[in-house]
Amino acid sequence: MANALEREDYLSDFLKCPICLETFKKPKCLPCLHTFCEACLQIYIDSDNSSEATNSEESKSKVVASSDQSHESGIQCPTCRTFIQIGEEVARCTWLQSLPDNFFINSLIDKQLIQTESKSCDPCASNGKEELAQKWCRNCSEALCQECHNDHQKFKALRNHSLLDLNSVKTQEKAASLCGFIPCADHSSSPAQVFCRNHHVVCCTLCATVRHRTCSEISTLEEASKDVKNDKTTLDLQKQLNDLIDSLHKRISQRKDCLVNLKLSKETIENKTTGLINDAIKHLETLKTSFKNDTEKKVTALSKNFDSEICKLTCLLSRVMHQKHILGVSVSQGSNEECLVERENILRIKDEIRVESDAISPNSQFGTFCFTIDHSLQNLTSKITDFENISLSKRCMKNGRLKLLKSVKLSTGLCCAVFHQNDILVNCDEDKQVLVVDFSLNVKSSVKLNANSRDITVDDTGRVFVSYPEEREVVEVDMRTKSVNKLFSTSDECYGLLWMKQNFFVTNGCKVATYNENGIKQKEIQTKNTWLMHCKLNEETLLYPKDDTVIENFQLINEKILFTQPCADLRGIDTDNEGNIYTVGMVSNKLYQLSPDGSLLQDFNFGEFDMKSLWSVSLNDENKIVITTCNGDVALFEIVCTC
Known part of the structure; x- marks a missing residue:
């Protein structure tokens, strides 16, 4: 029972927009694979046009237009902060509509609704009647009672539509998609029917004919997705995502330890120097302030570096956990076709994340300070002009x-x-x-x-x-x-x-x-x-x-x-x-x-x-x-x- 409740909470969180924290409405998928409501994304982009948002630091971090991004305007993903180019200003109004709909999310939302409550027949409801639905048309995305189902099959244009038994959907006898439409990777308005193993992409029949005519490994989407949830590639991908998450957690922990060590070493040095300064009375009192300020500057500079690396690694961790989340839901809740599509998307994103991760040093140096006493400090009655023996213990091989x-x-x-x-x-x-x-x-x-x-x-x-x-x-x-x-x-x-x-x-x-x-x-x-x-x-x-x-x-x-x-x-x-x-x-x-x-x-x-x-x-x-x-x-x- 507990596992069932956990899965329900897990799925409910997955179906909530990270911006409005409500169930997705017209979910749109960004290139980084994060999904948001279309209206929420529109507000997020339009916030750059308000004078108040323009003057705020938050807006400056959200919407970017600089030479660093090849003079292209764009936004940062609200979740992983990946920069996404929008293009010229004239195209901004249509850019959002051109983003692909997340049919996988829509399918899960419909499935959750059907499983949590009895579904009324949609055609009957439009005529003011209340009839219990028994079938679901994947092509029309409508629930049908038995009578409407019979009428549905009378028409030649509707006769070949794919229909599901709602009782099987409620009991989850099989993981079937309620949405019969999976878009082509290049033509979002055309259904994907073919999978090219040479390029690892799903496409429509037009793409298969034009772009993949020389490819040797072409199969139908249904054939390619058969037993996809249990094949070696999917299982290996799950393991790789888990390993990457563990690695990022470890490296974030290392950076946090570095910050702790910096503060501890700073306190240790201050205690040492404070004792020396107190022994030298007034002559060293002026040096105490100077020394503490210098140490603080060094710690601040090093802390910024670790904070920056922690931020970058945390963003990468967020992206990886999101991909794992998607893969887990697609394996447990999605159809074979959906699982295949999501898996291939994640494989592409995973390599990009790995490159960004490798660009950051895999190991962090523990930022401790080493304090050595100057020879002139051995005799406290001599003139002392400065402390110069503060250095980061980064590569001392003594006892190593x-x-x-x-x-x-x-x-x-x-x-x-x-x-x-x-x-x-x-x-x-x-x-x-x-x-x-x-x-x-x-x-x-x-x-x-x-x-x-x-x-x-x-x-x-x-x-x-x-x-x-x-x-x-x-x-x-x-x-x-x-x-x-x-x-x-x-x-x-x-x-x-x-x-x-x-x-x-x-x-x-x-x-x-x-x-x-x-x-x-x-x-x-x-x-x-x-x-x-x-x-x-x-x-x-x-x-x-x-x-x-x-x-x-x-x-x-x-x-x-x-x-x-x-x-x-x-x-x-x-x-x-x-x-x-x-x-x-x-x-x-x-x-x-x-x-x-x-x-x-x-x-x-x-x-x-x-x-x-x-x-x-x-x-x-x-x-x-x-x-x-x-x-x-x-x-x-x-x-x-x-x-």
Whole structure:
């Protein structure tokens, strides 16, 4: 009994217009498959013409006309907010009438009415008589008593009409449609009689003759819909919709957790800093307000991003649940033909929703904040000018691990890699080319070089530069036009190349020199076995391996040893957004993670990944690390945080 009541409530909700919350009257179906009363849609569209609605934010969100939509005017679906183009202003008055009627909804409304109360004969009622109906004409959409049914069949034009026994409809002995008209997908006024399996579309006989004459799998609608409710495609679609709903629920939950973590981390940081500020009395009181405002701005900015993603995912969830709702009702209440039509519509919409869903990152980063105490705070009596160590804990690998995503051989010899926009650039020395690969390490394109190249770097605007050691040249590579242009010459062989603070840093293994973009040398220092370099986070400080040590050098004035690893033969070096340093050993085949002050946090042995002679390391802001070798191997890893 409870299940019957639940099904009745379920069906009643399905037959209510989302705008007026009453049973549908002349239901019209939008391209996104959401249905509304024709009058409700007219009011929704016309609200843009009233001066009050035009000035309201609600109206601006409903009716849109901008260059972003190809200069076409239109509306947003009241349910899923999908933009639907209306067209030119002259066509707006007829656009609503051109929308397809939802015959499936009309059929269910008639069926519900018949099942909940006794139906009177419609022809008799028009003559002021009260007779109990026993038949239903699907072609005329009228209830007939026995006498009117007999008269109905006397006329030649009405003799072949499809009639249903109302008693079978009331007891639901079979799921039959009360509406004998299913429209053609392209000609809404013509009945659909044919199903093309090649194009997965129902159509009229005219379409079958003209548009599908070369299709090999054509059948009648009745034949195609036979046992459609139990076939594999329908059952798989139901499962896919359930899986998509679960996925969207999970991702919305993740975003909500991110918002909670943001607020909790904000409170934690404020408690820490408030204690420090209270200890420093008046000197830190002014910094407290500044710090709290800065944290609030960061949290607000991040919250907007999560709110936006939650809104988008919620809209997608609404669309998927609606499609599931339609499919469930069509399976349980609709005819085979209706179920087939609705299923094919949903399959098309499902793929569109999947594309929109995939455009949003599948995983969310938990927006926690990390607070580190500045060295100057260790002595509270010293002068403190600012808090600068607030950063989003997005990719700190401390106490984490590396997950191998993919490893491929892209070169015959030594290669370097850097992240560039949404791709990875791989500089192949002996192959004389720069490869553009995606995050699956599939080669998308390449640029041929006219000499052996050793290192590659990218400036703040995305320009790409490569070093030619034997030619003693630095060249610029235009990835769009695939052209190579000489930038300047160097006094020595240029192996390592780095862009930092509007200057180029070049090393030949024994020297590190700086050049401006015009090729004028500015400074030079002696070093040893230095081949690759990196800029320390937000500073004019150079990091580079020297033999088995990691060196920190401020403005090429004085060297400071941060880390030493005997017999490692350190090569590539980079930093994450927490300031942690990453360097690889060509002999040890290990990746070393160091704190900003050079303390060893952990190391990773690349023997388990079957990689030897490690050469370069590069990180991006999306938890990705790319490692290259002297043998042409390129491996992409993801940082998996466990803290």
